[in-house]
Amino acid sequence: MQHVAENFAADLERVGGKAARRITSAGEASGNVVVIGVLGQSAVIEELVRAGKLDAHDIAGEWEAFRQIVVEHPLPNVARALVIVGSDRRGAVYGTYDISEKIGVSPWYWFADVPVRRQANVYITAGSHRDAPKVKYRGFFINDEDPAFSSWANKRFGGINARMYEHVFELLLRLKGNYLWPAMWPPKAFNDDDPQNKIVADAMGVVMGTSHHEPMTRAHDEWHRNKEQGVTGGKWDYGTNAANLRAFWRGGIERMMSKGNGERYESLVTIGMRGDGDEAMAESTATRLLETIVADQRRIIEEVTGRPADHTPQVWALYKEVQDYYDHGMNVPDDVTLLFADDNWGQIRRLPTSNLDRKGGYGVYYHFDYVGAPRNYKWLNTVQIEKTWQQMDLAYARGARTLWIVNVGDIKPMEFPLSFFMDHAWNPEAMTLDALERYPRDWARATFGASQADAIADLITRYSKYAARRKPEFIDASSFRLGEGVGDTLNGGEFGALVAELHDLELDMMKVKAALPKDQRAAYLQLVEHPIAALSNLYQLYYAVAWNRRLAAAGDARANAFADQALEKFHRDQALTDNYHRVNGGKWDGMMSQTHIGYTNWQSPPTQVMPEVTRIPAQSVAKPIVFASGPVHDEASDVIAIEAPHYTRAVNGSGLEWRTIPNLGRTLGGITAFPQGRGPTTQQDAVRVEFDIEVRRAGDLTVQLYLSPTLDTTDRGSLRIGVSIDDRPMQTLIDKLLPSPTATTLQEQRDWNRAVEDNARILQAAFPDIGAGKHTLKIWRLDDNVVIEKVVASTGPIPLTYLGPSPREPRPSAALRP
Structure with missing residues (x-):
C-alpha cells in the first residue's frame, strides 16, 4: 500500500x-x-x-x-x-x-x-x-530479452535488478495486471541475482511466477550455477538425477517461504518438467514419469509449507510437446491450473472441452514475441489486436478464465498490444466487437489527447495490419512479386504496392508528428514514429535489392541506382535505431538493438548484414527509370476477389450471427459467426454467408478461401467449412493445419510454416462446368474458430497470392521511385 x-x-x-x-x-x-x-x-x-x-x-x-x-x-x-x-x-x-x-x-x-x-x-x-477482474491472474513474460532489454537495463540500472523491476512492477499494476514471469535468458535468475527482487515484488503486491520450463520458482540458470548447498548439479534428468533435482526444487520452495512467520512470498508455482534448455524432456511422451515428477513436487510443497499442496497455487504449462501429456490422459490434480498455449504465432492450440469446473481452472499462454522456427520475430511490434481479441475471446468463451499471460519480449515496443491484452484480460465481457473497434482511438486519446486521436488510431491500425502480413524477419528481396517490365517501364507489382502503402503511412505519420506539441514527441517516436519508419524503410531496402538483382541479371545499368538506394536504406536503418536510442537523453539506449537484417535461418544474425547487390560496369548506359502507373492486378482478368466483409447477405441461425472483425488479417477484415465457442453446425442449420458473383467466362470454377490461420482447439485435428455454388451440393473443405510441435510429416510442417509466414491459410474448392453469368457463392459455417478474410474465384488461373487490396478495392499510390 x-x-x-x-x-x-x-x-x-x-x-x-x-x-x-x-x-x-x-x-x-x-x-x-x-x-x-x-x-x-x-x-x-x-x-x-x-x-x-x-x-x-x-x-x-x-x-x-x-x-x-x-x-x-x-x-x-x-x-x-x-x-x-x-x-x-x-x-x-x-x-x-x-x-x-x-x-x-x-x-x-x-x-x-x-x-x-x-x-x-x-x-x-x-x-x-x-x-473487479474477470480473469484471476493477468500478466506478461519478459523473454528473449537479449540483446535489447538486457543491454538497456545494464546501461541504465547496472543490471536486471530490483531498481529496474520496480518500474516493471508499477507498469504491470497500472495495467491492472498481477502476475509476472521475469526475464530468464541465461545467465539470469530473478531470485538469485538480486535478493531484493522478490522483496520489492511482494511489497508492491505482484504475484511472481517462473516460465513454462522453470519449475518450483527456480530460474533454469540456477541449476547450472551449482550454488545451492547439498545440490551437486549434474544432468537435468529425473530418471538418473532425481535426488539432486528434488533438493534443487526444495530450495526454491524454501526460499518462497523465507518471508517469516509461516508466510510466503506470493507466487503461482510452475510445476512439471521439460528438458534442459527449454527442450522436450524425452523423445516420446513419458506420461508416467511426469506424473511421478508432479507428485514429488507437490510432496515437497506440502513438506516445506506445512500445508496441503492445494493451499499453494500451482500452474502446469501445456507448452509445445507438453500438451501431448495432457492429450494422452495424464492425471493432473484438480487444483492445478492448466495453462494452454498458442503455437508461438498467435494461434491457440488447445482449449478445454470438458470439466470446466475444475478447481484450478484453465489459462492461456500467448505470444507477441518468439525465438524459434520457422524464424524469430523480436524486433518490432507485429501484433494485430484484432487477432489477439478473436483468439482470447474464444478462450474466454471456452472457459480459460484463470490465467492469461503473454510473452512480450522486451516489453518495448509492445506497448499498444500489451495495453490491449491487459484491458481485455481485466474484463473480456466488456471487450465487445464494438469496443475492439473503438480501442485504438480510445488508446490514442488517452495517450496523446483528443485532437489527433483519430489520426493516430488510423496510423496504429494500418501499421499493425501491414506489420502482421509478414513478420519483418521474414522479409527479403524474394518475399513478394515484382511486376513484369515492359520496355523501359518497370511495374512494381505486388512488392511495389506494399512499399507504396507503407510509404503513404510514413508520410501520414510525419503529418501528425508536425501537429503534435513538443512534449509528446518522445512518446510519439516510441509508440508510432519509429515502428512505422523502420518497417517502411525495411521494405524499401529489400524492394531496391529485388530490382537491383532483376536488372543486374539482365545487364541493365539501372541496377546501379537501386544498389545505391539499397545501401542508403541500410544505413538509414541504423540511423533510425540511433535516433531511438537518443530519445529523452538516451533513456532507452539499447532497447532497439535487436538485429533484423540478414537472416539466413531461424536464428538472428549476430550483426546486421547488408544484402548483396550487384553493380553494372560504368561503361553500360543506364536507361531512364520509368514505373508503370495503374492497378496492380489486371481488371480485365477473370479473377473475382471479394473481401469477406463485403458479402451480399448473411443467413443467421442456431443462435449464431455473422459479424465482421474489422481490420483483421491482411486487407479489410474477417468474418465469423458469433458467439464464439459454440459447437459444430451442419448444412441443415443453414448458417452461411452468400456472395453474388458474375462469371465472365464459362468453365471450371476454382474458389479459394483466404482464412485467418487458426487451429482446431478441440483435439479433433481439423477445422471444417462448407462451400457451394447456386443449388449445387456443398463441398466440405477440411483444414488440417497442425502447429509445429504436432506436425509429423514434412508436408504438415511446410503447411504450417507457410501459414505463419504469410499470415493466411488458403483452402480451395473446384466446381466443374460453371456457365458465364450471375451465380451465388455460399460459405457455410460448420466449425467454430474459422475466420474468412477473402474469397477469390476464377475460371482461369489465379495468381499465387493477393497480399494487398483486391482488384475491385481502392488502389494504393504508385510505387516508390529510387
Missing part, C-alpha cells in the same frame, strides 16, 4: 503541479482527502462502514475487487473524501491507479514517456463505482 500511496501522490502532483500531502492517521486529516484502504484491515474504512457511510459488502471476500465512492463528512474536519476501498491489497491498488488513469496519468508515463497534461481541476463523478 505504501508504494501505491506514494505513486498516487506523485500522480496528483503531475496533474496539478502541487505535491500532495500524505497523512497516516485520521486525526491529521482536514479539508478534502483521498482515503485508500483494504476492507477489514483499515480502521478508517471500518468506521465508515459502521457509520453507514460506506457500503462495501459486495466486494467482501472477492478477488481484487474495489469500490470508489465519494463520501460527505467522513471524518471530523473533513468535508468530503474520495474513498478507495479494496477487497484485498491489490483491489485497493487497482482502484487507485484507475483514478490516476482517469485524471490523465497513462500507465506508460514512465515506460514510454507519455506526458501528463496539467489541469487546474479534475472531477470525480459523485456516487459509487465498483469493479
Whole structure:
C-alpha cells in the first residue's frame, strides 16, 4: 500500500503541479482527502462502514475487487473524501491507479514517456463505482530479452535488478495486471541475482511466477550455477538425477517461504518438467514419469509449507510437446491450473472441452514475441489486436478464465498490444466487437489527447495490419512479386504496392508528428514514429535489392541506382535505431538493438548484414527509370476477389450471427459467426454467408478461401467449412493445419510454416462446368474458430497470392521511385 500511496501522490502532483500531502492517521486529516484502504484491515474504512457511510459488502471476500465512492463528512474536519476501498491489497491498488488513469496519468508515463497534461481541476463523478477482474491472474513474460532489454537495463540500472523491476512492477499494476514471469535468458535468475527482487515484488503486491520450463520458482540458470548447498548439479534428468533435482526444487520452495512467520512470498508455482534448455524432456511422451515428477513436487510443497499442496497455487504449462501429456490422459490434480498455449504465432492450440469446473481452472499462454522456427520475430511490434481479441475471446468463451499471460519480449515496443491484452484480460465481457473497434482511438486519446486521436488510431491500425502480413524477419528481396517490365517501364507489382502503402503511412505519420506539441514527441517516436519508419524503410531496402538483382541479371545499368538506394536504406536503418536510442537523453539506449537484417535461418544474425547487390560496369548506359502507373492486378482478368466483409447477405441461425472483425488479417477484415465457442453446425442449420458473383467466362470454377490461420482447439485435428455454388451440393473443405510441435510429416510442417509466414491459410474448392453469368457463392459455417478474410474465384488461373487490396478495392499510390 505504501508504494501505491506514494505513486498516487506523485500522480496528483503531475496533474496539478502541487505535491500532495500524505497523512497516516485520521486525526491529521482536514479539508478534502483521498482515503485508500483494504476492507477489514483499515480502521478508517471500518468506521465508515459502521457509520453507514460506506457500503462495501459486495466486494467482501472477492478477488481484487474495489469500490470508489465519494463520501460527505467522513471524518471530523473533513468535508468530503474520495474513498478507495479494496477487497484485498491489490483491489485497493487497482482502484487507485484507475483514478490516476482517469485524471490523465497513462500507465506508460514512465515506460514510454507519455506526458501528463496539467489541469487546474479534475472531477470525480459523485456516487459509487465498483469493479473487479474477470480473469484471476493477468500478466506478461519478459523473454528473449537479449540483446535489447538486457543491454538497456545494464546501461541504465547496472543490471536486471530490483531498481529496474520496480518500474516493471508499477507498469504491470497500472495495467491492472498481477502476475509476472521475469526475464530468464541465461545467465539470469530473478531470485538469485538480486535478493531484493522478490522483496520489492511482494511489497508492491505482484504475484511472481517462473516460465513454462522453470519449475518450483527456480530460474533454469540456477541449476547450472551449482550454488545451492547439498545440490551437486549434474544432468537435468529425473530418471538418473532425481535426488539432486528434488533438493534443487526444495530450495526454491524454501526460499518462497523465507518471508517469516509461516508466510510466503506470493507466487503461482510452475510445476512439471521439460528438458534442459527449454527442450522436450524425452523423445516420446513419458506420461508416467511426469506424473511421478508432479507428485514429488507437490510432496515437497506440502513438506516445506506445512500445508496441503492445494493451499499453494500451482500452474502446469501445456507448452509445445507438453500438451501431448495432457492429450494422452495424464492425471493432473484438480487444483492445478492448466495453462494452454498458442503455437508461438498467435494461434491457440488447445482449449478445454470438458470439466470446466475444475478447481484450478484453465489459462492461456500467448505470444507477441518468439525465438524459434520457422524464424524469430523480436524486433518490432507485429501484433494485430484484432487477432489477439478473436483468439482470447474464444478462450474466454471456452472457459480459460484463470490465467492469461503473454510473452512480450522486451516489453518495448509492445506497448499498444500489451495495453490491449491487459484491458481485455481485466474484463473480456466488456471487450465487445464494438469496443475492439473503438480501442485504438480510445488508446490514442488517452495517450496523446483528443485532437489527433483519430489520426493516430488510423496510423496504429494500418501499421499493425501491414506489420502482421509478414513478420519483418521474414522479409527479403524474394518475399513478394515484382511486376513484369515492359520496355523501359518497370511495374512494381505486388512488392511495389506494399512499399507504396507503407510509404503513404510514413508520410501520414510525419503529418501528425508536425501537429503534435513538443512534449509528446518522445512518446510519439516510441509508440508510432519509429515502428512505422523502420518497417517502411525495411521494405524499401529489400524492394531496391529485388530490382537491383532483376536488372543486374539482365545487364541493365539501372541496377546501379537501386544498389545505391539499397545501401542508403541500410544505413538509414541504423540511423533510425540511433535516433531511438537518443530519445529523452538516451533513456532507452539499447532497447532497439535487436538485429533484423540478414537472416539466413531461424536464428538472428549476430550483426546486421547488408544484402548483396550487384553493380553494372560504368561503361553500360543506364536507361531512364520509368514505373508503370495503374492497378496492380489486371481488371480485365477473370479473377473475382471479394473481401469477406463485403458479402451480399448473411443467413443467421442456431443462435449464431455473422459479424465482421474489422481490420483483421491482411486487407479489410474477417468474418465469423458469433458467439464464439459454440459447437459444430451442419448444412441443415443453414448458417452461411452468400456472395453474388458474375462469371465472365464459362468453365471450371476454382474458389479459394483466404482464412485467418487458426487451429482446431478441440483435439479433433481439423477445422471444417462448407462451400457451394447456386443449388449445387456443398463441398466440405477440411483444414488440417497442425502447429509445429504436432506436425509429423514434412508436408504438415511446410503447411504450417507457410501459414505463419504469410499470415493466411488458403483452402480451395473446384466446381466443374460453371456457365458465364450471375451465380451465388455460399460459405457455410460448420466449425467454430474459422475466420474468412477473402474469397477469390476464377475460371482461369489465379495468381499465387493477393497480399494487398483486391482488384475491385481502392488502389494504393504508385510505387516508390529510387
